[in-house]
Amino acid sequence: MANSDSKIVIVGAGSGGGAVLARTLSSKLPTAKITLINPLPYSVSRPALPRMTVSDQNDLSETALIPFDKLFPKPNGSFVQGLVETIRPGDKGGVVVLADGQEVSYDILVLAPGSIWEGPLDFPADKDSVKAFLGETRARFAKAQKIVLAGGGAVGIEFSGEIKDIWPEKEVTIVHGDTLLMSAQYPDRFRKGFEKRLRDRGISVILNDFVDEFPAPGPTTVKTRNGHSIDADLVISTRGPRPNTAFVGRSLGADTLDERGQIKVTKTLQLLNHPNIFAMGDAINTAENKQIMRSLAHGGILATNVAAMLSGKALKPYNGSMDVIMITNGKTGGMAYIGILWGIIFGDWFTRLIKSKSLLVPMTRSSLGLK
Missing domain, CATH: 3.50.50.60 (FAD/NAD(P)-binding domain)
Known part of the structure; x- marks a missing residue:
């Protein structure tokens, strides 16, 4: 060719x-x-x-x-x-x-x-709908006092931290369908470390359970699959x-x-x-x-x-790459995992330096040719 x-x-x-x-x-x-x-x-x-x-x-x-x-x-x-x-x-x-x-x-x-x-990450593909989507989503978070996040992976964790940054008094509950937050592909000490950080911020964590229904915004009681009852006025999908x-x-x-x-x-x-x-x-x-x-x-x-x-040359195989994840806990904290040696974990200072403050936006803009 x-x-x-x-x-x-x-x-x-x-x-x-x-x-x-x-x-x-x-x-x-x-x-x-x-x-x-x-x-x-x-x-x-x-x-x-x-x-x-x-x-x-x-x-x-x-x-x-x-x-x-x-x-x-x-x-x-x-x-x-x-x-x-x-x-x-x-x-x-x-x-x-x-x-x-x-x-x-x-x-x-x-x-x-x-x-x-799903949920607030279901970003519209129609440019004309983006402004309305952002306005409606922000208004729901601002109005709600008791928020349930269905899914305790990186998405649910990061949403909980952002909510608490702005409204520390709001009740936030994460419901996650595994024995620890995130997935079992990450070490337990990383997963437990994040759970402690969230609980220290007043975020409730319910494990080994699922939310199957997502009612319209407004006062309600969420019934989980395993029988928990959670008072809420906003239930958000933060699943993968x-x-x-x-x-x-x-x-x-x-x-x-x-x-x-x-x-x-x-x-x-x-x-x-x-x-x-x-x-x-x-x-x-x-x-x-x-x-x-x-x-x-x-x-x-x-x-x-x-x-x-x-x-017309030979193609190279993709042999995998290093496992790196940084999950924020609001603007000033979070945890990072780098899958080298025994698996290295960094806390707030490292995650804040690399991601939490800027969310990688300047780096991303630079990679696409913009300042």
């Missing part, structure tokens, strides 16, 4: 995935045509969303929704706003079809569709996401997805029966925690492999 004038299409502009890859390929392959497709005309810096959606006491809606004005360092890149409905693969390349009927042809396709979230891959299975066949809806990929991050289609990020079935740093690692391998494919 010739490098010159080759068409590379990237579907999905997550700030830790597709958008960074598009920028990298623009520099790396100056004679190729790079097209990035995304429903919104900006990349959403997802680490900022808990703070952004809880309150307007920050400038995040101005800085964490990152436009593509400076994304492409070379004139070979273009952005198309739209929602991909269908992929039509061919013998050499193929076409992606958008919801408005527009067709974009490719020689190499990279899928970075991300995830579908599901892969945004329905269009992939619909287009390329159900066998392209695993039982969880994740895209099956080879060690080189290619789809099993479609060698000129790659995938990356949260939506792929690599056996690892889904983290921004992992998506960036996928992008690094894909930048190499796309260039190798165009020049």
Whole structure:
């Protein structure tokens, strides 16, 4: 496959995935045509969303929704706003079809569709709906006095810290379906450490239980699956996401997805029966925690492999990457885990220095070409 004038299409502009890859390929392959497709005309810096959606006491809606004005360092890149409905693969390349009927042809396709979230992280794909969505979500948090968060992973923990930062007097309860917060892929001392931090802030934690119903905002009593009764006037889903891959299975066949809806990929991050289609990020079935740093690692391998494919060279395998997670506890605290040696855990000072204060927004903007 010739490098010159080759068409590379990237579907999905997550700030830790597709958008960074598009920028990298623009520099790396100056004679190729790079097209990035995304429903919104900006990349959403997802680490900022808990703070952004809880309150307007920050400038995040101005800085964490990152436009593509400076994304492409070379004139070979273009952005198309739209929602991909269908992929039509061919013998050499193929076409992606958008919801408005527009067709974009490719020689190499990279899928970075991300995830579908619930609750206040269910960010609208329609730009005109974003302002109303933020206003309504913030108003619900401001009005509520007793808030139940269904899910005690990173999302639930970070929401609880943001709420307590602004309204220390509000009652916040996390209901989580495991014996400890977060998932069992992390060490117990990390999980227990966060539970102590939350309880010290007056946040209630109910473990080994589930919330199955999400009533409309207003005074109510939440009945958990195991019989707990919790007074609440706002019940929010902070559960983990599901892969945004329905269009992939619909287009390329159900066998392209695993039982969880994740895209099956080879060690080189290619789809099993479609060698000129790659995938990356949260939506792929690599056996690892889904983290921004992992998506960036996928992008690094894909930048190499796309260039190798165009020049007829051998592709490199993705052999995994270091497990790194930082979870905030409001603006001044949190915990971090780095999966090296015996597993290193850092507390408030480290997490505040790296993430809690800025939520990585300046770093993310820089990675997409903006200050």
